[in-house]
Amino acid sequence: MIKVLIVDDDPFIRESMMLILGLDPELEVAGTxxxxxxxxxxxxxxxVDVVLMDIRMPECDGVQGTKLLQALDKPPCVLILTTFDDDEYIAQAIRNGANGYLLKNVSPSRIIAGIKTVHDGSLLIHPAIARKLAGMLDRQPSPSAEPVLAQADPSRKLDAYGLTPTEQQIVRHIADGLSNKEIAAALFFSEGTVKNYITEILGKLELRDRTQIAIFYLKLPG
Incomplete structure (x- = not known):
């Protein structure tokens, strides 16, 4: 059971999301x-496993809220849900540790799938804006970002980091937004094998999570 916290300043949206998430037996609304x-x-x-977070809210918006959540001992995944197609807000939220975003006008099934995707450890960002977001993150690096992200030489190839060909394939799949299950299917591995590879990749690149792997790859030259 995935425990979800709904965060929105509009009570109608909170109630609507409670109804939507209640349709799936694998989800449980922990609160609002x-x-x-x-x-x-x-x-x-x-x-809480996943926080469904609005971006623009009074008192404390989703960008700052994400930062506060990531400072917890056991931070939950954060899925930004917004009506604003605002790249800068999204980039700030990702920089603060959000696992992805969706617009509120997507279907209920897409929201449910998005929650499960980030809970699985995948980064949920539309491929069309992925490289643009990576550029924005590069221009304004987070003070809390791992040193390798701030100092990596973008001219170096993936193999310069000691990654095997299989590990490089997995990095590319992560950057494309694939889940562990989808990567396993693409490479004919078990999900457990993919998780083991990702652990090795994180160690070699000195990164913290899949989000940083995706950003790291997207900042390399195409």
Whole structure:
């Protein structure tokens, strides 16, 4: 069961999301909040797997709320859900540790699938804007980002980092937004084998998570 926290300043949206998520037996709404700070306080005291976070909210928006959530001992995944197709807000949220974003006008099934995708450890970003976001992240690096992201020489090839051909394939699939299950199917591996490869990749690149792997790859020359 995936425990989800809904964060939106609009009570109608919160109630609607509760109804939508209640349609799936694998999801459980852990609670609702009306701003990012309240979400961080809730998650600090109640088990939460995924936070469905609006971006623009009074008092504490989704960008700052994501940062507060990532500072917790056991930070949940954060899926930004917004009506604003605002690249800069999205880039800031990703920089603060969000696992991806969706627009509120997508279908209920897409929202449910998105929650499961980020819970699985995948980065949920539309491929059409992925490289643009990577460029924005590169121009304004997070102070808390791992040193390898801030200092990596973009002229170096993937093999210069000691990655095997299979590991390089997995990195590219992660950057394309594939889940572990999809990568396993593409490479004819088990999901467990893919997870083991990802652990090795994180160690070699000195990165923290799949989000950083995707950003790292997208910042390399095409």
């Amino acid at each position: 909040c009306d701003n990012g700070r309240a979400a961080a306080e809730f998650a600090a005291n109640t088990p």
